[in-house]
Amino acid sequence: MKHYFNPMSRGVTTDWMLKELDAPHEQIIVDFTSDENNLPDFRKINPMGKLPVLVDNGIVVTEVAAICAYLADKFPEKGLAPAIGSIDRAAYYRYLFIAGNTIEPAFSLATSGLEHPDPRSAGWGDMPRVLATVEALTPETGWALGEKFTAADVVFGGLLDFSMIFNWIDASPKVAAYVARIRQRPAYRETHGAFIEMIGEK
Ligand SMILES: N[C@@H](CCC(=O)N[C@@H](CS)C(=O)NCC(=O)O)C(=O)O
Numbered sequence: 001m002k003h004y005f006n007p008m009s010r011g012v013t014t015d016w017m018l019k020e021l022d023a024p025h026e027q028i029i030v031d032f033t034s035d036e037n038n039l040p041d042f043r044k045i046n047p048m049g050k051l052p053v054l055v056d057n058g059i060v061v062t063e064v065a066a067i068c069a070y071l072a073d074k075f076p077e078k079g080l081a082p083a084i085g086s087i088d089r090a091a092y093y094r095y096l097f098i099a100g101n102t103i104e105p106a107f108s109l110a111t112s113g114l115e116h117p118d119p120r121s122a123g124w125g126d127m128p129r130v131l132a133t134v135e136a137l138t139p140e141t142g143w144a145l146g147e148k149f150t151a152a153d154v155v156f157g158g159l160l161d162f163s164m165i166f167n168w169i170d171a172s173p174k175v176a177a178y179v180a181r182i183r184q185r186p187a188y189r190e191t192h193g194a195f196i197e198m199i200g201e202k
Pocket residue numbers: 008009010011032033048049050051052062063064065100
């Protein structure tokens with residue numbers, strides 16, 4: 001597997017997922033700040049020009065949540081996804097999809113200072129609705145699906161962590177405590193060195 005990423009991009013989340021799984025892969029660093037990105041033909045792999053990208057046996061997977069879900073299913077023995085058909089799969093999908101579809105667009109729009117469109121027609125609603133949902137979905141203790149850490153935590157918790165690092169949100173005590181638990185994971189710490197340094201956490 002080839003993992004195209006940059007340690008200062010959202011690719012840290014998929015890097016973290018790979019580390020949680022101890023999945024063998026080749027790391028390819030891409031400079032996402034250059035106009036066409038810095039690798040020849042990178043846009044042929046991902047026309048969005050975005051990181052992260054996973055290529056497995058010639059199959060391209062993009063989008064943080066899709067990559068994490070794909071990896072969790074590829075290594076079922078690692079237990080980072082509930083079994084297909086199990087009841088936990090419902091909540092699992094919800095965490096995976098809501099992160100990129102709903103939470104991130106709302107946070108990004110709010111941070112850019114742009115006005116939100118009508119929340120009834122915008123798929124991401126508005127900040128009050130999203131923050132209420134984040135609060136409701138954040139576990140008081142343990143992890144998104146209960147006692148077992150899963151890819152739902154990598155995606156949902158990873159986005160909350162990213163949002164706190166970049167001051168997109170003023171985290172509630174419950175969200176801050178969940179993110180603090182996330183930050184204690186050895187695989188998180190191994191892959192987030194640049195961010196840990198940035199926020200001054202030891
Ligand atoms: N929806 C994408 C977002 C990825 C994304 O925005 N990546 C940024 C870096 S954090 C990027 O590659 N930007 C370079 C560009 O857009 O040219 C995902 O979940 O993977």
